[in-house]
Amino acid sequence: QLQLAESGGGLVQSGGSLRLSCAASGFTVDDYAIGWFRQAPGKEREAVSCIAADGAISNYKDPVKGRFTVSRDNAKNTVYLQMNSLTPEDTGVYYCARRTGTLRCGSGGFRHWGQGTQVTVSS
Numbered sequence: 001q002l003q004l005a006e007s008g009g010g011l012v013q014s015g016g017s018l019r020l021s022c023a024a025s026g027f028t029v030d031d032y033a034i035g036w037f038r039q040a041p042g043k044e045r046e047a048v049s050c051i052a053a054d055g056a057i058s059n060y061k062d063p064v065k066g067r068f069t070v071s072r073d074n075a076k077n078t079v080y081l082q083m084n085s086l087t088p089e090d091t092g093v094y095y096c097a098r099r100t101g102t103l104r105c106g107s108g109g110f111r112h113w114g115q116g117t118q119v120t121v122s123s
Contacts, residue, residue: 002026002112004096009117012086016121017105018055020081022114023098029072033099036070038119048094050105051079052098058105064090086121087108094119 008020022034035050047060049070059065069082080097094117097110 003049004097004098004112004114006094006096006114006117007118009094009121011120013122014087016086017082018086018119019085020082020083020094020096020117020119022079024077024079024098028074029079030074031079031103033103033105035099036068036073036081037095037097037110038090038092039095039116040089043092045095046109049081050099052105053103056105058083078115083119086119088121088123091119091121093117110117 003025005023012018024084031053033050035046036048038048039045048064050058051072057070068087072115074091096114098112099109100111101109
């Protein structure tokens with residue numbers, strides 16, 4: 001019943017933009033902290049951004065600050081990641097995940113994950 005369904009990934013050229021969606025079902029997104037993560041080929045998964053239950057936003061990666069923006073549409077029960085000025089270094093699988101045990105963003109506690117969506121940025 002609980003589901004995080006990601007979409008919006010694809011192939012884009014360097015300098016382009018993508019908007020990823022994380023559609024939630026079985027729960028209400030503004031009752032939880034929702035994080036975005038990514039995993040580049042051959043690299044460890046890393047946290048990118050998070051929006052807390054109260055709407056507070058945390059950004060974790062210096063390379064994406066000013067380029068990536070997390071937002072939420074409560075009416076659609078969906079969290080978004082707007083990605084601008086993409087570079088090949090942004091290539092990877094992007095995941096959204098729900099944090100449990102707290103309403104705030106932070107490290108750990110992300111127990112429920114989406115399936116991931118592939119983002120490929122070409123030169």
